[in-house]
Amino acid sequence: MGQHLLSMIVFLPLFGALVMALGRSGLRLLRTGTLAISAVTTLLSFTLAFLFTADGSMQFVRKVPWISNYGITYYLGVDLISLVLLLVIAVLMPLLYLYMHEEKRKGFWYSMLLLQSGVSGVILSLDAILFYLFWEMMLLPVFLMIGRYGAGERSYNVMQLLLMTLLGSLTMLYAILYMGYRFYSISGHWSYAVEDLAKLRFESETDILLAAGFLLAFVIKIPLVGFHTWMAPAYGSAPTPAVVILSAVMAKLGVYGIWRFGFSLFGDTLTLYAPGIIALSLFGLLYYTLRAISQDGLREMFAFASGAHLSMITLGLLLANIYAWSGSLYFIATHAFSSAGMFLMLGLLYRRSGTFAISELGGIAQRAPKFAFFFIFFALSVAGLPGTGGFVSELLIIIGAFKSNLWIGVFAAMSMVAAVLYLFTMSRKVLFGESSEATERFDDLSPLETTILVPLVLLLLAMGIFPSLFMSIFDTQLSIMLDAFREGVA
Numbered sequence: 081m082g083q084h085l086l087s088m089i090v091f092l093p094l095f096g097a098l099v100m101a102l103g104r105s106g107l108r109l110l111r112t113g114t115l116a117i118s119a120v121t122t123l124l125s126f127t128l129a130f131l132f133t134a135d136g137s138m139q140f141v142r143k144v145p146w147i148s149n150y151g152i153t154y155y156l157g158v159d160l161i162s163l164v165l166l167l168v169i170a171v172l173m174p175l176l177y178l179y180m181h182e183e184k185r186k187g188f189w190y191s192m193l194l195l196q197s198g199v200s201g202v203i204l205s206l207d208a209i210l211f212y213l214f215w216e217m218m219l220l221p222v223f224l225m226i227g228r229y230g231a232g233e234r235s236y237n238v239m240q241l242l243l244m245t246l247l248g249s250l251t252m253l254y255a256i257l258y259m260g261y262r263f264y265s266i267s268g269h270w271s272y273a274v275e276d277l278a279k280l281r282f283e284s285e286t287d288i289l290l291a292a293g294f295l296l297a298f299v300i301k302i303p304l305v306g307f308h309t310w311m312a313p314a315y316g317s318a319p320t321p322a323v324v325i326l327s328a329v330m331a332k333l334g335v336y337g338i339w340r341f342g343f344s345l346f347g348d349t350l351t352l353y354a355p356g357i358i359a360l361s362l363f364g365l366l367y368y369t370l371r372a373i374s375q376d377g378l379r380e381m382f383a384f385a386s387g388a389h390l391s392m393i394t395l396g397l398l399l400a401n402i403y404a405w406s407g408s409l410y411f412i413a414t415h416a417f418s419s420a421g422m423f424l425m426l427g428l429l430y431r432r433s434g435t436f437a438i439s440e441l442g443g444i445a446q447r448a449p450k451f452a453f454f455f456i457f458f459a460l461s462v463a464g465l466p467g468t469g470g471f472v473s474e475l476l477i478i479i480g481a482f483k484s485n486l487w488i489g490v491f492a493a494m495s496m497v498a499a500v501l502y503l504f505t506m507s508r509k510v511l512f513g514e515s516s517e518a519t520e521r522f523d524d525l526s527p528l529e530t531t532i533l534v535p536l537v538l539l540l541l542a543m544g545i546f547p548s549l550f551m552s553i554f555d556t557q558l559s560i561m562l563d564a565f566r567e568g569v570a
Contacts, residue, residue, distance in 0.1 A: 151270025255293030404480025469543030
């Protein structure tokens with residue numbers, strides 16, 4: 081049963097989009113159909129979680145020959161890391177479709193359905209070629225949404241995103257093709273299955289280049305500092321549902337890629353790259369924090385805040401101890417929910433005020449107390465407010481950092497304090513003080529808008545107050561994976 085669940089989760093949004101497009105569905109049917117598809121995929125994802133067994137194995141594997149002459153297979157499976165990301169999508173997509181309830185552009189609805197299929201396929205693919213195809217597939221609807229429906233200098237910004245991501249994608253494709261050819265040269269048959277490619281051994285120079293081909297694609301997607309030039313412009317131009325997906329889901333796929341391919345295919349070489357990636361992550365914590373402080377635009381501020389937190393997740397991943405790994409995986413989920421909530425609040429803010437500029441806002445709390453509550457909750461949950469999941473995540477990564485190196489731990493802890501200070505200061509300016517021209521007629525949240533936001537608040541509180549409900553599963557799975565990695569590089 082589980083094998084078919086994976087295929088349904090991946091292809092139901094794509095199939096639904098095709099059926100509605102070919103049937104030339106009206107806007108009302110398109111909205112209803114999209115919500116129904118989203119509800120079904122969410123139900124399937126939570127069914128999968130219920131059936132999942134925490135034993136460290138890859139589960140519900142579906143492997144079918146596809147292009148047999150070249151060993152390319154339709155190969156899907158799920159483990160703890162991919163399950164966490166899958167559940168994040170299952171929670172967020174219905175909320176985003178509800179947020180879009182007044183969206184009249186049909187292409188936007190189709191793009192979101194294609195994006196959901198592409199992202200799910202990336203998470204579940206265990207064949208490198210299949211992974212690459214879904215990796216490219218998920219980028220197309222993002223380009224369409226920004227390039228066609230975005231704001232500001234959307235054409236320039238989407239081209240910058242396109243060129244950066246293509247650079248990483250092509251280097252990854254070259255590495256995949258070479259590894260498949262090398263496997264054929266040794267074994268006499270083709271295969272791009274991850275477990276088969278993991279058996280290959282290369283000269284150190286070749287291994288370093290192949291690892292770099294994958295890592296470039298992943299660090300651009302995160303993005304680590306130095307590979308981030310597309311981030312703030314894309315976040316600034318993207319429509320709200322697209323920027324939520326960029327921050328809450330797609331950026332996490334860079335971390336997922338390192339976890340899935342870096343540790344399994346290039347364990348020895350990754351230890352050589354680790355100091356450099358750790359240094360980039362630490363520098364990113366400082367750089368992104370300073371850039372966030374200097375922003376007047378809320379979209380840009382939270383783009384850089386997101387970059388800082390993704391640097392923290394990457395830091396925990398490369399430190400490779402149980403505390404840091406648990407914190408990173410937990411942070412993948414908690415940051416997804418907090419950043420999604422924050423960018424949704426910014427979208428609702430723009431609907432009411434017509435601006436993202438901090439200097440043009442103020443006095444919102446007097447006119448819209450419910451809005452002010454949710455705004456400050458999500459802003460401080462992004463910063464790691466005690467009692468929310470973000471606090472637990474960052475605390476675990478900081479403990480893992482101290483376990484690895486005293487100064488890394490000190491630096492990581494300081495960045496957490498800095499985030500609380502600048503986000504609290506921003507919230508005070510936006511919500512309190514004198515009203516501005518943009519906020520003098522500011523409506524409070526509607527029942528539907530409140531309904532969209534409440535699940536995210538409850539999840540963040542549950543993950544912050546009852547972390548042991550999740551950590552018992554995390555520790556078991558991640559300990560097994562960490563031991564396997566250490567044995568591989570021993």
